[in-house]
Amino acid sequence: MHSPDAHHSTLTTPAIILVRPQLGENIGAAARAMSNFGFSDLRLVAPKNGWPNERAVDMAAGAAPLVESARVFDTLPQAMHDIHYALGTTARARFLEKAVLEPESAVTALDEAAREGKRCALLFGPERTGLENEDIVTCDALVTISTAENASLNLSQCVMVMAYEWFRRRPEAPRVGRPALSNPPAGREKLEGFFQQLEEYLDAANHFRTPDKKPVMWRNLRNIFVRAQLSEQEVRTLRGTLRALYLRRRETDAD
Amino acid sequence: MHSPDAHHSTLTTPAIILVRPQLGENIGAAARAMSNFGFSDLRLVAPKNGWPNERAVDMAAGAAPLVESARVFDTLPQAMHDIHYALGTTARARFLEKAVLEPESAVTALDEAAREGKRCALLFGPERTGLENEDIVTCDALVTISTAENASLNLSQCVMVMAYEWFRRRPEAPRVGRPALSNPPAGREKLEGFFQQLEEYLDAANHFRTPDKKPVMWRNLRNIFVRAQLSEQEVRTLRGTLRALYLRRRETDAD
Numbered sequence: 001m002h003s004p005d006a007h008h009s010t011l012t013t014p015a016i017i018l019v020r021p022q023l024g025e026n027i028g029a030a031a032r033a034m035s036n037f038g039f040s041d042l043r044l045v046a047p048k049n050g051w052p053n054e055r056a057v058d059m060a061a062g063a064a065p066l067v068e069s070a071r072v073f074d075t076l077p078q079a080m081h082d083i084h085y086a087l088g089t090t091a092r093a094r095f096l097e098k099a100v101l102e103p104e105s106a107v108t109a110l111d112e113a114a115r116e117g118k119r120c121a122l123l124f125g126p127e128r129t130g131l132e133n134e135d136i137v138t139c140d141a142l143v144t145i146s147t148a149e150n151a152s153l154n155l156s157q158c159v160m161v162m163a164y165e166w167f168r169r170r171p172e173a174p175r176v177g178r179p180a181l182s183n184p185p186a187g188r189e190k191l192e193g194f195f196q197q198l199e200e201y202l203d204a205a206n207h208f209r210t211p212d213k214k215p216v217m218w219r220n221l222r223n224i225f226v227r228a229q230l231s232e233q234e235v236r237t238l239r240g241t242l243r244a245l246y247l248r249r250r251e252t253d254a255d
Numbered sequence: 256m257h258s259p260d261a262h263h264s265t266l267t268t269p270a271i272i273l274v275r276p277q278l279g280e281n282i283g284a285a286a287r288a289m290s291n292f293g294f295s296d297l298r299l300v301a302p303k304n305g306w307p308n309e310r311a312v313d314m315a316a317g318a319a320p321l322v323e324s325a326r327v328f329d330t331l332p333q334a335m336h337d338i339h340y341a342l343g344t345t346a347r348a349r350f351l352e353k354a355v356l357e358p359e360s361a362v363t364a365l366d367e368a369a370r371e372g373k374r375c376a377l378l379f380g381p382e383r384t385g386l387e388n389e390d391i392v393t394c395d396a397l398v399t400i401s402t403a404e405n406a407s408l409n410l411s412q413c414v415m416v417m418a419y420e421w422f423r424r425r426p427e428a429p430r431v432g433r434p435a436l437s438n439p440p441a442g443r444e445k446l447e448g449f450f451q452q453l454e455e456y457l458d459a460a461n462h463f464r465t466p467d468k469k470p471v472m473w474r475n476l477r478n479i480f481v482r483a484q485l486s487e488q489e490v491r492t493l494r495g496t497l498r499a500l501y502l503r504r505r506e507t508d509a510d
Binding site: 029032103149157160164167168173 | 284287288290292293316317357358359400401402403404406407408409411412415416419422423428429
């Protein structure tokens with residue numbers, strides 16, 4: 001089904017086909033977005049301002065090699081010669097008997113097709129007009145990015161959204177999370193030590209005024225520090241601060 | 256908690272704060288992305304190339320009014336004067352004791368804060384360097400968009416991803432789907448009528464050769480047309496085509 005020399009990535013990562021794109025800037029920005037999310041197969045159908053295009057290279061920033069390796073075709077069928085499953089992006093509802101998918105379901109459809117060994121492509125139309133009906137006929141389904149009133153999405157922004165949606169479903173996508181802490185989190189014991197000191201000082205300073213108000217005030221105060229998920233170092237910092245505050249107060253009292 | 260004259264939308268839609276942005280083009284493209292997804296509150300902290308900026312207006316396309324109504328502040332604390340909950344976007348892991356969220360969980364966090372009546376903001380740093388640590392200290396949590404090796408996301412593309420993620424979780428976001436068909440879908444009866452005619456013609460043409468092969472061949476053939484989810488008009492078209500093919504065959508036979 002595939003040429004033997006094809007890279008693994010081009011088999012499983014959809015090709016991005018820009019159909020009659022106009023502005024080099026948009027081609028470059030699309031390439032940069034592709035590169036951000038692990039896409040490598042850029043194909044251009046009849047770019048309107050000719051090719052190569054210096055502005056595309058400039059705009060691609062670190063993805064200039066991807067722009068330089070883009071393949072250019074005269075017609076969409078030529079660009080799709082080795083594609084088995086294609087989704088066309090479109091802003092408007094079309095009166096064609098085609099399923100229209102959200103970006104998320106589109107990625108599911110692409111993944112299913114890829115699992116069946118199909119080489120996939122995502123098609124994007126020209127800036128002003130989008131894909132023509134005769135481009136759309138060649139697509140297996142359509143994708144529409146839902147927008148608010150202003151539905152005019154920039155071409156490279158469309159590529160960005162689709163590439164982002166695709167990449168975040170990759171099992172190998174790096175998972176973000178709380179970074180490795182420079183300090184270990186404070187255990188309950190450390191926190192309780194801080195609370196004891198705080199309570200002692202506040203009692204001594206007559207902060208709670210009347211005994212009946214103390215439970216609520218004290219619970220609310222502790223809650224703030226529990227919620228902060230303090231590190232051991234931060235508890236040490238707080239205890240130092242607390243001591244400094246308290247001792248200064250004592251000195252003032254002594255005046 | 257909020258000024259009484261504030262619009263409903265600015266209470267529930269996060270503000271977008273671009274911190275020391277450099278290029279007018281990026282500010283304009285960010286405004287366009289905001290407008291695409293229903294955002295309206297754009298704030299700029301010390302834009303490096305001055306303000307107003309013609310390139311920002313040009314790049315915003317239909318969202319030029321949003322650029323023109325952007326509020327400019329000298330410092331980040333000034334820009335955040337009325338904000339209760341802020342997320343900072345960052346490409347790099349920071350050694351700060353802050354949660355780092357995926358865009359999707361970031362939207363959940365923003366929605367929870369908005370439900371508590373908090374006015375929210377999303378912060379984006381300058382093009383080359385991103386947010387500084389002292390900007391990040393003011394954030395409640397961080398957001399990182401996972402990328403492939405090339406992690407350098409364009410500023411307006413970051414805004415796009417976050418605005419897209421936010422908007423697609425709005426209950427009022429238009430749901431895409433199969434568009435209203437110009438023709439009603441064909442019911443089973445119409446489809447069966449077509450199948451009967453097809454079977455009759457194929458039997459007459461001795462297409463199935465041997466009776467034992469017919470069930471599988473016939474099932475596979477019908478499956479194609481079932482899967483196509485034909486409209487009534489398409490069934491009529493197919494029946495016409497079938498008749499034409501069959502009658503032509505008969506004429507040939509008669510030769």
